[in-house]
Amino acid sequence: MHGITPGLPVRRAALRLLDAVFRRGETLEQAEGPALADIRKAPDRALTKAIAGETLRWLTDIDALIDSATKQNLPEDAKARMVLRLMLAQALRLDTPPHAVIATGLPLLAGGPRRLAHGVFSALVKQGAALPEVPTLPERVTARWGADKAAAIAPGLAYPPxxxxxxxxxxxxxxxxxxxxxxxxxxxxxxxxxxxxxxxxxxxxxxxxxxxDLAASIPARLLGAGEGRNVLDLCAAPGGKTMQLAASGWNVTALDLSKRRLDLLKDNLKRTGLKAAPVRADALTWEPKHRFDAILIDAPCSATGTCRRHPDVLHRIGKGQIAEMVELQRALTSRAAGWLNPGGWLVYAVCSLEAEEGESQAAWIDAELGLTPQPVTAEELPAGLTPTPEGWLRTHPGMLADHGGLDGFFVARWVKQ
Missing domain, CATH: 3.30.70 (Alpha-Beta Plaits)
Structure with missing residues (x-):
């Protein structure tokens, strides 16, 4: 490490994280392994992720500052823009002194436009550049959600949860x-x-x-006490809802396709001493040996509801990925409906802010699967949350803001008559 500026490896790793998100469409979690391979100390790893996370959280506003200080806008994928994003995120969100930002930022542009980056950053600092109190969401996200919904959600994204x-x-x-x-x-x-x-x-x-997360705990809460009855937790890993159900007295079958994630579920069960039956299988081909008194589907989704903890989703997810998820969600729900005992309950949940994956899916289930809606009631929910007129639950990061907010979820419930 002799001759390397202290802190430079962390900034290089943060740049690798952003490169994985923007160039390869990876999540920050997927990119962490290779990007942080040479970052050993826990504080350094935490700082790396904080730099990348704050850059993504405030990207639209940071880009606006960069564009205000250049005669000609830098290309979106220009390395100089990416490095300036990292530099400004540190200065404006992590309170890193400007001299330290320059010392660890400009070396990332070896052989590139260092003078340009130095000039832009210094000019913005001299002007007293600042970010707004609430992050501006990307245009394509605002177009999908609508201006009112985006405005309600944005305050919940200003800080990590x-x-x-x-x-x-x-x-x-x-x-x-x-x-x-x-x-x-x-x-x-x-x-x-x-x-x-x-x-x-x-x-x-x-x-x-x-x-x-509090919002993630609500789907299992809506099934109440198990009293020894059989429940299927579909797409169960890493096991939060499985453990909730087991602790509430359900006899839980926990199904998931991923071996890595199912191993995490098993580790969590071992640590907590709770009992469940983990099953590794593809729910689209698996056939249960018996029917269930309840099924909880925490369906694969775009995960845009987790944007306050995973701000990369704001920049990765588009209509194509959402459409793919909608098809998979319907296929899983159709199969699961056939595994219910008469009188059995089905809870459908997604950690998504997209209406296509939430409200539209609930309307489709009402129309197509022969299940009877079982409306969610206010008494079943944490204080401050209320069901929709349809008896569904919709949460988003701007809710319960005085207490720190919560993830975005859609949850609905039915009974098989």
């Missing part, structure tokens, strides 16, 4: 919140300030809780 925990023992909610210095927004839930190191928290190894 706080840390939500789901408790194995809902009766210990109040005591656990006090013990851990957090707040609770629902039985079995504790919210801690962002940045908490999960493995160092009280009773992690004891398995008394697991990490799960």
């Amino acid at each position: 706080e840390l939500d925990l789901a408790l194995k023992d809902t009766g210990a909610t109040e005591a656990r919140a006090v013990q851990m210095g957090g707040i609770s927004l629902a039985p079995g839930h504790v919210r801690l300030p962002r940045g908490a190191a999960v493995e160092s928290l009280a009773d992690f190894k004891a398995g008394d809780w697991w990490v799960q």
Whole structure:
């Protein structure tokens, strides 16, 4: 490492992360392995991801600043623009001193337009350039969601989310919140300030809780107490909903296609001491040995509802990917409906903000699958959330803003008569 500017490897790794998102359409999580291969220390890895994440979170506004300081707009894929994005994200969001930003940013343009990048960055700093209080969403996202919906969601994207925990023992909610210095927004839930190191928290190894966004916990809550009945958790890994259902007394079959993700589910079950039957199979070809009293489908989706924790989705996902997900969701739901016992409940959920994957799918299920809607009630939901007039639930990052927001989900429920 002799002769290398301190902090430079972190910036190179952040640039690799952005390159993976924009050039190859990868998620930040997919890109982490190769991009951070030479970043060993946990704080350095965290900083790398923070730089890339803040760049993506504020990209539209950062680009507007860059364009305001150049006579001719840099191409979208120009390396100079990408490096300037990283530099401005550090200066304006992570409070990195300008001299440190320059020292670790300009070497990324070896053989390139360093003078241009230096001039643009210095001019913006001298002008006192600042970002708005709320990030501006990409144009194509606003066009999909509509201006009103985008305006409601944007405030929830200004900061990474706080840390939500789901408790194995809902009766210990109040005591656990006090013990851990957090707040609770629902039985079995504790919210801690962002940045908490999960493995160092009280009773992690004891398995008394697991990490799960409050919105993600709602689908399983809508099935209530299991009382020994059989439930299928479809697309179950890494297991948050499986553990909820097991803790609520259900006899859980946890189905997933991915071996890696199913291994995570098994590890989570082992840590928490909860019981379920993991099954690795393709739900489009698998045939169960018995029918179920309830089925929870946390369907594969665009995951745009996770944009406050995964801002890359705002820049990767388009209509093509959404259309592919819609077809898969319908195929899975059609098969699952046939596996229900009479009187059995079906809960359909997606962590998506796209109407095609949520509201439109619920209307399709109403019309095509012969199930009877079982409306969600306000009493079943965390305080501050209300069902739609149709009896569905729609959440987005701008909701519960005073308490730190929540992920975007669509959830609906039916019964088989």
